């Protein structure tokens with residue numbers, strides 16, 4: 512008789528469902544469209560049906576399913592099990608924990624997507640075996656999850672780890688949070704593209720000009736141009752790396768992690784990002800605290816959310 516756990520990773524376009532054993536090994540997964548327009552009630556019912564199908568496909572008896580975790584992008588009340596507001600999904604004030612528990616009859620825990628991914632990486636990924644680690648996800652925004660002393664840190668309002676909204680540039684550009692100059696405005700995919708566009712608009716000569724003018728530019732274009740030696744592309748990456756490294760230097764003296772694990776689409780830039788990031792970190796961080804800190808890529812990719820969500824119920828927040 513085994514113990515199995517369900518992890519759900521909700522995104523704007525798809526919902527990923529996975530089932531793990533008690534060690535976090537992913538046994539089976541599938542994906543369904545989010546269909547934000549169908550409304551929360553229908554969406555949650557479809558999710559519950561998907562969960563039962565998932566257990567069946569994995570050959571797991573329902574009685575062996577001991578819990579379900581769910582990660583979603585946006586603002587959630589972890590303690591109350593409620594979704595306040597999500598990014599790209601118009602669900603508001605949804606008591607999703609209660610709904611799923613009623614539909615499935617198993618304990619449910621929810622948390623935001625970056626916290627859940629941090630749990631996944633520290634359970635089965637790049638941070639395995641660490642008690643102190645910070646996950647930073649570089650995507651459309653910048654997300655973070657902090658593991659300290661073997662625990663996921665949530666804080667009194669669940670906002671711990673929202674490092675994308677650490678202000679780094681006085682008088683900087685507006686951020687989605689309503690303030691200015693947050694890390695997210697510089698070091699996210701959106702930030703990279705904005706910096707490249709600003710350089711083109713300032714008349715700088717760069718191979719990125721055509722993709723900026725066509726409006727098709729992505730971080731991948733910037734990485735490719737940087738690898739060809741394009742100065743503007745190199746400067747964009749340096750600026751993004753420098754801002755991120757300053758924030759990492761701050762976090763280093765707050766909770767002295769063993770590693771910063773960097774995930775999200777932008778981390779696909781590989782050494783083109785990691786080399787300037789490590790150099791900038793060495794410049795900014797307190798040497799005695801930073802000496803042994805690793806800056807490493809996330810390992811679980813798109814599975815981090817599912818595995819970490821399963822970990823929410825399998826392990827709680829204690830992973831030491």
Ligand SMILES: [Zn+2]
Pocket residue numbers: 675676677686687688689690693695
């Ligand atoms: Zn912000």
